Amino acid sequence: MTPATSIVSNFFSKWTEDIEKARKCIGIQGTSVAVVHKGEIIYAKGFGKRNDADPFTPETLMPIASITKGFTAAAIGELVAKKEAKWDVSVNQYLPEFQVKDPRLTSEITFIDLLSHRTGLPSLDLEWDQRPESRLDLIKKLKYVEAAAPLRAEWIYNNVMVAVAGEAAARIAGKKYEDLVLETITRPLGMTETGFSTKELVTRPNHALPYDCKNFEAAQRGETHRVPLDMSYMTDAPAGDLFSNVLELANWAKVIMHNGELDGKQVLDKSSMEQLGTAYSIMSQKPIKPEFGVGAYGLCLMIGSYKGHYIYHHSGSVVGYTSNVVVFPNDDLAIINLSNNNTNRLPIWLPFYIADDVLNLPKTQDWLFDVALEATKKAYKDGGAENPADIEREFPPQIKNKPVTRDMADFEGTYVHPVAGSVTFKLAKKKKTVDTKGDEEEDALAFNALNFKEFLDHYHYDSFRLRVDQDGSRFSMLVSFVTGSDGSLRFNSVKMVRLHSKSRSISPLTRAILLGLFCSPAVLTMAAVDTIDPALFDKWTKDIEQARQGLCIQGSSIVVVHKGKIVYAQGFGKRNDKDPFTPHASWDVPVNSYLPEFQTSDPHLTSEITFVDLLAHRTGLPEIGREWVHRPETRLELIKQLRYLEPAAPIRSKYIYSDKTFTVAGEAAARIAGKPYEQLVLDTVTRPLGMNETGFSFQELAKRANHAVPFSCKNYAAAQRGDIRRTPLDNATYHDMPAGGLFSSGIEMANYVKAIMHDGALDGKQILNKESVQKVRTAHNILLGKLFAPEFSITAYGLGWGVGTYRGHFRLFHSGGIFGYRSFMNLFPEDDFAIIHLSNNKIDQLVEYVPFYIADDVFQLPKERNWFELARLDTPEMFRLYGKEDPTYLEFHFPPQVKNKPPTRRLADFAGKYDHPVIGSVSFKRVKAPARSNAAKENETADASPDAQRRHDPDHGYALAFQMRDFEGLLEHYHFDSFRLRIINDVISFSALVTFLPHEDGTVKQFRFLKDDGTYVLNKV
Known part of the structure; x- marks a missing residue:
């Protein structure tokens, strides 16, 4: 032992x-x-x-x-x-x-x-x-x-x-x-x-x-x-x-x-x-x-x-x-x-x-x-052992003194369903159970199916209750007979609730089952259309709006329900002199019905994606974060370009963090509300919560007297020396406002986290809708399918919040990082406790670990980890992750470099402007290369033979310059017709492999853009 x-x-x-x-x-x-x-x-x-x-x-x-x-x-x-x-x-x-x-x-x-x-x-x-x-x-x-x-x-x-x-x-x-x-x-x-x-x-x-x-x-x-x-x-x-x-x-x-x-x-x-x-x-x-x-x-x-x-x-x-x-x-x-x-x-x-x-x-x-x-x-x-009515809570209320509408004998017969099999009803004598004397009998329908035989009790009209309690099985269902247009009968078993079953695989959980429609063999039904073509939605919107204007209708809303789902919901005109007429938003309606401009490359996927899918990062669409940085188009124009985006995974199959899906959700909400997204959030969330200094955009932030400016360090060694430098505020248009555009203070964020912890209430007053806040903090997707660390449980994602536990305490959390700023919110609703941490340094791992240091104290937990030491150990890794220590760290997705393989064409052949609907445009130009260091010259001599240098003498001393929106620099040759493109600054850390592709006519008309999150082919304009 x-x-x-x-x-x-x-x-x-x-x-x-x-x-x-x-x-x-x-x-x-x-x-x-x-x-x-x-x-x-x-x-x-x-x-x-x-x-x-x-x-x-x-x-x-x-x-x-x-x-x-x-x-x-x-x-x-x-x-x-x-x-x-x-x-x-x-x-x-x-x-x-x-x-x-x-x-x-x-x-x-x-x-x-x-x-x-x-x-x-x-x-x-x-x-x-x-x-x-x-x-x-x-x-x-x-x-x-x-x-x-x-x-x-x-x-x-x-x-x-x-x-x-x-x-x-x-x-x-x-x-x-x-x-x-x-x-x-x-x-x-x-x-x-x-x-x-x-x-x-x-x-x-x-x-x-x-x-x-x-x-x-x-x-x-x-x-x-x-x-x-x-x-x-x-x-x-x-x-x-x-x-x-x-x-x-x-x-x-x-x-x-x-x-x-x-x-x-x-x-x-x-x-x-x-x-x-x-x-x-x-x-x-x-x-x-x-x-x-x-x-x-x-x-x-x-x-x-x-x-x-x-x-x-x-x-x-x-x-x-x-x-x-x-x-x-x-x-x-x-x-x-x-x-x-x-x-x-x-x-x-x-x-x-x-x-x-x-x-x-x-x-x-x-x-x-x-x-x-x-x-x-x-x-x-719950199993009906005390009172059979306990398993009939989902039945509709019984209407007394409502007899059957047909002769009882009409209900006799065998009814079939392709999945559930057959059910037989037969009229037989049954002993009365109430207000009877002796052995008085009455006519009743006997049920025979699934190895169960039992009499039905009349409920109301043509509905009967079936209760079974035999051999350890208890269940109850409401059987409603329906008369077809030809006079034939069918029945629907409504709300059958089964607690125990003879099936040996039954879960111990109580489950409500809909058995389905049983029809006699002679009854045929017309099959309904399985899906509605999403392309029809745009046509409907255009035609209805044209008709509305032609008929001088002030406002209207249209909702279409198909197979139990709202597949289209659209408002038209105004509900009064100034406000638009809008349908009520729903979590589970396809967002395309609110924002038709949002489409993916797969029409079926477009028709499936809901607000919950967008906000739980479960659409299967890839993240294209850098592709929207410093783009000149509007947010809506960029959303329209998502129709060229191929899914990275099937919908709802995995967690893929994507700012773009939140941006789509925000723009759809703005469309429903009839006002800009930013105004919608200010009007409905921040101002009602007393967050009067909270707002949007760096330009607006810079106007506030008490605002933090962003800082960063060149690398980890500089950080250790305390060599911190100012980072300029990025004043370019930020298209992902719904995903990360707010600025606030710790004091004002406290009001927000209070409302999240208290189901929308702030200081005893209901400010935000209770059901909506509960929906937001409810798990909808698996964030990490494996254990991250012993202190944490399997981590899920709600709607904009991570959901999990820390050392047995229920936890909501989310971090943020942008252009020299870091933030981390940790909420413990069951403990009415939250930690808000903001920092004006892009790489600050204290933000990640200090909340747990504080939580250990508040919850009086044993000090099993030194969270400050973990932050210190993790910081060099973050500098590497951002390419600050070694840019090749950003290039884990590159193929192995093949040495001494020069380009097959002259640099001028690669020059030109290339475009992609999602990536945008990238231009290349042959330019005079800057003077190189002695080390670079030695490396070049080691990597290229004299013959190779002579073959490429026309390009000796030249390089390819790139321009990608506001970012520019020189490409570095990798091998063959592939070049390394690096952008590492205070705004973005990025490395991609550019491979020029020859056309069958011998010219270069495309290049392949290999990024860490996908591959795109750009065509020469």
Whole structure:
């Protein structure tokens, strides 16, 4: 036993006593717990019984439900490691049978999308439950499914998508899915008792049977009862069909902690396991409790933090069973808990009770006898165990005394849906339940589908309520029959809420499901247009405005809704004598409908991008920050040129910081408001917040008496000498005002951060819209999918704010840097605490680290880092990053230089003006080169042969000069027809490789511009 284990062992007797007490209080038939620390299982114990007679031991096997998903992802990772599959290739290429209703969406969905629950497709768990078809046959039916949300826009837990991923992996491997996982994951991990299906489970002597309780009161009395073990084939097995025990799951936890390594041996591919633990989706946009950070989802692993400690975790729940694995990778700690009752919440919270002891954390919650107990009580209530009406909260209010509009017999028949299968209704006799005497009966509709048989209760008009509570499954739905124009019937199941399901892969989370429209086979419906051509929007705007003026209409607004979405919203004229008539802005409407000038190279992408996408840096468009510096065009003219910009990544697939997207959002907001962007912000934000000295532009800043002027240092050595020099204020037009054009003071910024922390309120008065501020500080995108440092959680991005935690404290943050100024805001809303740091030095790493130095003091945290020392160590790196120490540091993206390869043409052949709609224009001119230093001459002699010098004698002593907007200088020859272009000054640090391209006629008509953020080809004018 290691010293660390010896210390922890002092808790063992306490754990045993408390867990057994909690088991009884919560009403769990049996449970097992294993704790892995420093590579060893330090604690493993069973409690209660696995059936009616035998003890539940650490070796007891039971279904682990959704924990299976991680094994599926790991198996796919092994195929990727063998280069048999790719994470980011359309899954349809591997499994052509997988199609959804939208062909474009079919072509875009990747393994990463499937495994991180970001396809946008709705959950279909119940529709797949106990179906007679094969998994592949059910996958084929997904071509009828419409998306519930745009691709990668939100996290929608979806067992069926993981099943698709598993089936695609099986197709690639050329074997059954189950065999693939057993051969590549469980057996190599020594998990010899782990297997698939309940039919196999019951053949093992030490297996747990499923239990439940009637309600919470019964659970507290220990009145558990057996529920049937579902022995049917599991169509979505890749999402939840494995069974195991805590001892074997300990090996799974170890490889998660150590990126595929088990007991010193690399068993699973390291890179693939790192992918599993990389965040791709925002799962919980806000911490569920103060102890936790923002919840993210990787590839079938949940990712977050607990009291400042990084965690991976995943739970599983199926009728009669609940499981959970929680891993603290940086602490080499994992806790596994299995139980044979699926309504209890002990496995969800017990790991944190143990973690507090092992990691010596402050006891902020009673995880066993308060949190787990209350969560279990709520689970019984939400599951309808106390009152079936508890799961019908989303039903419309019932209208009393409204009978059916048709004869009950008309509703009889079988109704079919291509995805959900068939449902049969039959009129039968049912015993009356109210105001009856004896065995009086009435006619009622009997429901038969999905292996459930139950009578419907009349609700109102032609709507009926279906309540099911059998074999551990509880759900309720409202069935509404609709009469078609031809008199035929169909029905829509509205707001079906299902808490428990016989499906063994069901998540423990409550989910609202729309089952969809069921039609009789004779009913045909006309398919609607899937998309509206965005090109129509400009035509509409032009024609409507022309008609408005022709008919002398003062003002109007037009809103078009298509497939449940507002796709066009436009105002025309004025709402009074002076103010424009505008539609109400929406976060989720395509911005092109407000600002038609904003277009990308892909019309579909243009029609998808919303304010949320722009402000969360998730459009997929590249950043082109330098390209707008000192441009003569207007902001709107530059926005129009974005239509030539190619996406750098699919929309919502990754975080790409872009000032341009904020600029587009600001200009769109200005268009909606009918005033310049700057005026809009002053009128609606800064002045209402009392920020009267805050404003826009360097020109305006220079007019204020108490303004800071910018400074910088030539390099790190100069900084150490205190050799600081003034930097001139850049008075050129700054086009990215919405992304970074404000100036303010620390005092006035305090009002802004107060309003952000207090949901728009300032000093007790509501100044900014509460819902909008909450939206702004809500996570919408993954900023860093991996842990940045132990003190920080997975970092997300809201709308203009970073979202995360610092040592367990919820944190909002954003930094800024421009032309000799730095700023950094750190807000801790739960603590009502913020730090504002402004500096008039371009390279000032104190701005980055001082907030944490202060936070450690305020929160009375142990001083684990010297933040000033970190700032000192980081400063030379920043000088290098800006090219101040060594300009080649800016040229990491250049190809290796080939020595002694002179240009193939004379410099005059390259001269001329070249243009690109996004980059702008660049001119080159052959000029007399300045005198060179002796070192430069020696280098030239070393790099070029005398023959090469003689061949290029006409250009000896000459160079190519460039002019790019206000920036000019000399190109340096790199190799062949490539030249280095450097601009390093107080405004910009930039290096690119210019390669001149010969035309087929022998002349030079283009050059390739290789920058650190992309490549562009400019054409000679």
